[in-house]
Amino acid sequence: xKPADVFLAGLGCWLPDAYPASEAVAAGLYDxxxxxxxxxxxxxxxxxxxxxxxxxxxxxxxLERSPRGPGSIGTxxxxxxxxxxxxxxxxxxxxxxxxxxxxxxxxxxxNGCNSxxxxxxxxxxxxxxxxRSRPDILLTTADNFGSPLFNRWDSGPMGVIAADAASSxxxxxxxxxxxxxxxxxxxxxxxxxxxxxxEPLFPPTGSAGxxxxxxxxxxxxxERVREVAGTSVADGIAKxxxxxxxxxxxxxxxxxxxxxxxLVPNGDEATTRNCVMEPLGLDVAQSQWEFGLGIGHASxxxxxxxxxxxLRTGRLDAGDHVLxxxxxxxxxxxxxxxxxxxxxxxx
Numbered sequence: 001x002k003p004a005d006v007f008l009a010g011l012g013c014w015l016p017d018a019y020p021a022s023e024a025v026a027a028g029l030y031d032x033x034x035x036x037x038x039x040x041x042x043x044x045x046x047x048x049x050x051x052x053x054x055x056x057x058x059x060x061x062x063l064e065r066s067p068r069g070p071g072s073i074g075t076x077x078x079x080x081x082x083x084x085x086x087x088x089x090x091x092x093x094x095x096x097x098x099x100x101x102x103x104x105x106x107x108x109x110x111n112g113c114n115s116x117x118x119x120x121x122x123x124x125x126x127x128x129x130x131x132r133s134r135p136d137i138l139l140t141t142a143d144n145f146g147s148p149l150f151n152r153w154d155s156g157p158m159g160v161i162a163a164d165a166a167s168s169x170x171x172x173x174x175x176x177x178x179x180x181x182x183x184x185x186x187x188x189x190x191x192x193x194x195x196x197x198x199e200p201l202f203p204p205t206g207s208a209g210x211x212x213x214x215x216x217x218x219x220x221x222x223e224r225v226r227e228v229a230g231t232s233v234a235d236g237i238a239k240x241x242x243x244x245x246x247x248x249x250x251x252x253x254x255x256x257x258x259x260x261x262x263l264v265p266n267g268d269e270a271t272t273r274n275c276v277m278e279p280l281g282l283d284v285a286q287s288q289w290e291f292g293l294g295i296g297h298a299s300x301x302x303x304x305x306x307x308x309x310x311l312r313t314g315r316l317d318a319g320d321h322v323l324x325x326x327x328x329x330x331x332x333x334x335x336x337x338x339x340x341x342x343x344x345x346x347x
Contacts, residue, residue: 001183005127006124007171008171009177011062011311019045024153031153039269042294051080054166055166058140061168062169071134074105074134076092077108077139079111080115081299090106092107095140112328112330113328114326114328116141117334119169120171120336121183121185123171135172137172138168142166143165150162155297163297165295165305167301175341188331191228191330193221193225196217197220198220242275246280248335259282260322262325263322265326265327267297269284303324320340
């Protein structure tokens with residue numbers, strides 16, 4: 001998709017304090033060998049803060065930074081990966097009520113760690129049909145992985161440790177600090193079972209009180225399916241990442257060498273390098289990987305936390321191109337190409 005006149009007009013993040021990785025090792029929560037190899041410094045832990053409350057805080061900042069505020073919002077899209085609160089309940093409606101947004105549409109996006117990037121894609125398609133009195137779309141996402149059913153310190157490969165955070169973006173057709181040049185999303189269903197493993201489809205894991213072990217599921221998949229279409233699972237995932245990112249750049253008419261930054265899920269350096277940076281011919285230092293070592297993998301907020309950080313620290317200028325890339329169970333890949341149009345006043 002190459003949308004016309006789609007801008008990011010406001011951006012907000014809410015980040016709890018980081019729990020030092022060294023303390024997690026001392027407490028027996030985090031494997032000492034993995035800690036030494038990953039370089040992880042800390043992981044954001046929100047304690048008892050609920051994800052919808054976290055999303056409201058991030059959204060208030062995004063709306064304050066947006067020229068028109070909450071009165072311009074015609075649709076609210078809330079993305080989530082983990083439990084949001086009571087089942088059979090609407091977190092997006094809660095967020096709208098807390099923000100005082102009435103007379104607008106809203107729904108929840110459940111696309112794992114790609115939920116916010118998917119939100120950008122959906123917003124780009126919806127914007128031309130928003131009412132004139134409420135032309136903008138608000139995206140929110142938040143997750144708190146503090147649950148007895150889940151061990152955040154053993155949730156993925158080296159450095160991929162689940163973190164708690166919230167982020168929010170106002171998407172507009174009028175103007176903003178960044179223009180959306182292209183969005184490409186693809187699903188690779190041959191890897192669907194990598195996030196399912198041997199888990200039964202019914203009853204649902206949470207309702208049955210079963211522990212959520214994403215590492216074990218991936219191991220079960222890898223033991224059964226060592227190759228997909230004649231290549232290793234790891235190489236297949238890397239190919240999916242690189243071809244999606246390259247397709248988005250081609251759609252945008254931007255060469256990899258013209259990118260100032262590539263913002264990806266926070267994880268280990270090797271995966272970042274092999275899946276995205278080397279195929280683009282770029283140094284891994286352009287990925288904000290080291291910045292992520294103090295955050296952990298904050299679900300679908302990673303790319304927007306990094307974007308906010310770069311803007312606030314003056315490391316982006318008008319005309320710079322930025323690639324936001326994400327991967328999530330499905331297996332889905334989403335790539336968004338931005339051009340910075342101005343230094344926002346809030347930086």
